[in-house]
Amino acid sequence: MKKILAELITIGDEILYGQTLDTNAHWMSGQLDAIGVKVVRRTTCGDQEEEILQVFAEAEQRADLVLITGGLGPTSDDLTKPCLARYFDSEIVMNQQALAELEAYMTSRGRELNKLTRLQAALPDKCEVVSNDRGTACGMWFNRNGKVFVSMPGVPHEMRYMMVEKVMPRIQRAFDLPIIYHKIIRLAGIGESWLAEKIEQWEKSLPKTVKLAYLPGYGDLKLRLTSLASDLELQKKEIDQLVSSLMPLIQEYVYGYDDDSLEVVIGRLLKEKGLTLALAESCTGGYVAHRITSVAGSSAYFNGAMVPYQNELKIAQLGVKEATIVTYGAVSEETVSEMALNIAQKFGADYGLASSGIAGPGGGTEEKPIGLIWIACAIGGKVTTRKLNLTKDRDVNIKLTAVALFTLLHQSLVAND
């Protein structure tokens, strides 16, 4: 079976100038991968007609399917539509289907259709409309000699809806798709080099049809096995056997598989065990609570959090002893232990997690440098602590601390089995 190759094109000066982070191509890659389309290249180019047309032509040479995001706004700097019209020798005319859908959308939102927005329904006459139920810019589907170009809006939630509801089902009908099978093993508490040494012999024994990749993250790590064979059941079986033979070497570091983030795995374990969680965050400033509550259904096990950013609140609201802070400082094993124990009690939770540290870039001393962070995990009146020596970067420190806290909690949840 011929592999279907795709390229993703993102259009916009704002991306090349570093003013907007493109998360669309990332998300689309994952979606296409899941349906067996192989993304072979991603390209970002600016709002320049000649440049855009050149990128279209290059992509068409290499790929069967070209997905384009961005440049569909109603304003004068948006060039995707005129470029597609020119590339496909097409004229831009008012599309009655698109206009009717646009009017319905605006009515449903209780808004008027102004002059500029109305222009969103003018489309190249050789495209088919891809409806956008979430916004004003509809998508366009072009097919010329079996090569498919699809243009979608750059607003992430509009694009995602359009991909899932309209574009992907249509791709699955338009192409005869093979199957790529991935298995991801997720680990925390071990570095890439150490892991590679541990599994070197196992890695050497992998069959040629299976590819291995190391994907380091912030404080955690993914191992991805990709099977390139063509029978899904056989592929699954082969990968399962390889994973089984790997497990004894790495078991203690594995927290999950595939899409299971640490917060999802923790949530599942808490729910299974009927346990609840509360957080007292100082240096992480609400980030851990945000990660926990980004999981739908987290109210089943998450009671709540306190971010006592000022020391007075650690004392008055969280009940940390003043003497503890005076004697040991807010960034200390003693303070973070009381924080974890107290938040569990105060918020009526089984588990209490706490963080206190110097996230940077200011506030470090010789004794307590930037990147010194204490974390604690309390359950049943007992507390486990860890001291972290992290980086000079505030954002990195907050992220690494969250993963360290999740890992501490995960270890406790698994140890209780």
Added chain:
Amino acid sequence: MKKILAELITIGDEILYGQTLDTNAHWMSGQLDAIGVKVVRRTTCGDQEEEILQVFAEAEQRADLVLITGGLGPTSDDLTKPCLARYFDSEIVMNQQALAELEAYMTSRGRELNKLTRLQAALPDKCEVVSNDRGTACGMWFNRNGKVFVSMPGVPHEMRYMMVEKVMPRIQRAFDLPIIYHKIIRLAGIGESWLAEKIEQWEKSLPKTVKLAYLPGYGDLKLRLTSLASDLELQKKEIDQLVSSLMPLIQEYVYGYDDDSLEVVIGRLLKEKGLTLALAESCTGGYVAHRITSVAGSSAYFNGAMVPYQNELKIAQLGVKEATIVTYGAVSEETVSEMALNIAQKFGADYGLASSGIAGPGGGTEEKPIGLIWIACAIGGKVTTRKLNLTKDRDVNIKLTAVALFTLLHQSLVAND
């Protein structure tokens, strides 16, 4: 003056498969833009030797400077180094400078140099070493006939440090750089089409040397003016005049300029006025606190936050009246008002902000659908509320609610002037 053109290449199957979000190219774009290097294209390709070599050759044709990230790990799936060696007809040999730096780095971290990590110091003999003080993979600088290729590790904080400390100063020495001048105006509370209609006449009057772009975000919007002339003082003066003539049309929506995010602007205003802030977050689950505390120095005006995710905690810890929740529900103007008033009082802050809503994807009813969110801003015992009707997407709703809360607070801070 000849414009220096750059291309960014990101290497890694994990990126094409959608398993790792590439934030490096985004950040590098912003850095290069600031020193007058024009990024003309960004390309991502997979871990395939022929593919990588093809991308190198294409980029060299179009650009003066090629920056490469990723694929420098010590494991077998990392191909950047062998590809660069082949592309530059170079042999990989142990580099004594790199080895000495690697040994020093490992010693400083109290870690041993294992066999795989040691290989990180083996480099193509035609490159110059770019030191990495933050990790084990050093960078490589190649110069052939005036075309420069630089390879850097994919770990974001290592790459960023290397760019700022080593690579950018060297780029500035190696090329004669022109100046691109940008001015960004940041707005909240108005959509792209409405803004475009408002400023249509002004936009038509822009000189040809000035480019305008609309950059929509999550609940806010940026207008970017780019001057393509060549004299910095003249460019600044011209842009300043254009901004002055624009301001009367859009003043009420403008909250900041250039890199000033809403949380930075709010922090600055709170600090200037000597006011403090506390948060009671329900549906936003700690995300607003995270945004506030991601700003270094936020402890000067941020007292703390409570995330009373369970209704019992809203009552017991935050002092919301049980009757209010029973009568109106947790997602109501009445509850969110009490939350805002009570958190300000309890945490001793001037301002109290609160959120309560149905973030989704579950939990909606006919009367209170997913996306219904109430927010409140209290100061001096008075409270202002807003009802939001947002999307079906949990993540989007959390982000949009944060921006709506920031906008509410910003309006209050500016109105008090």
